[in-house]
Amino acid sequence: MIAALKFLHIAGLASWCAALIALPLLLRGYSGAIGQREFERFRLLTHIGYIGFATPAALITVAAGTGLIFSAGVFAPWLLIKLGFVAAMVLVHAWFGHMIQRSGEEKRGHWRAGPLLGLTVVLPLMALVLGLVLVKPDAAALLDLIPDQFLSPRISDAGAAP
Numbered sequence: 001m002i003a004a005l006k007f008l009h010i011a012g013l014a015s016w017c018a019a020l021i022a023l024p025l026l027l028r029g030y031s032g033a034i035g036q037r038e039f040e041r042f043r044l045l046t047h048i049g050y051i052g053f054a055t056p057a058a059l060i061t062v063a064a065g066t067g068l069i070f071s072a073g074v075f076a077p078w079l080l081i082k083l084g085f086v087a088a089m090v091l092v093h094a095w096f097g098h099m100i101q102r103s104g105e106e107k108r109g110h111w112r113a114g115p116l117l118g119l120t121v122v123l124p125l126m127a128l129v130l131g132l133v134l135v136k137p138d139a140a141a142l143l144d145l146i147p148d149q150f151l152s153p154r155i156s157d158a159g160a161a162p
Contacts, residue, residue, distance in 0.1 A: 005068040012061035019054035020089065020122050023096045024115035030103060046100045058093055062086070082132040085125050092122045 023046065030042050065086075069079065099114050 008064035015057035024119040027115035
């Protein structure tokens with residue numbers, strides 16, 4: 001059971017990451033100088049790539065990962081940080097979907113900087129997720145990164161008279 005979930009999770013993550021790299025490159029390659037026929041092919045390719053490939057891969061990744069967390073009983077602090085980075089990847093995924101939708105509604109070439117910005121955001125997120133999974137840092141090392149002000153209570157002077 002755990003081996004099957006790991007396989008689904010890794011295969012889904014690899015597919016999702018590939019789509020998160022390919023979609024902004026497709027969007028960036030889209031230029032305002034193409035004709036109607038090429039524009040229709042571009043819209044079909046990006047729509048099918050997002051709706052038919054990237055989103056199902058993301059859902060498989062998240063579902064298999066959730067199942068893996070509970071079946072393997074892994075509740076380590078590094079996992080919570082990893083899930084935060086995965087949540088950021090989901091936000092970038094949604095942003096790519098928004099850009100794909102806008103590509104059919106707005107003037108061509110008007111939003112060309114967005115895909116490269118998205119790519120520069122999602123690549124470090126992928127590297128951080130992979131790094132956390134491979135290194136699996138211990139809780140003490142993670143707590144050392146947090147400043148002491150966040151780990152100790154503050155004394156409130158709100159009740160004192162001026």
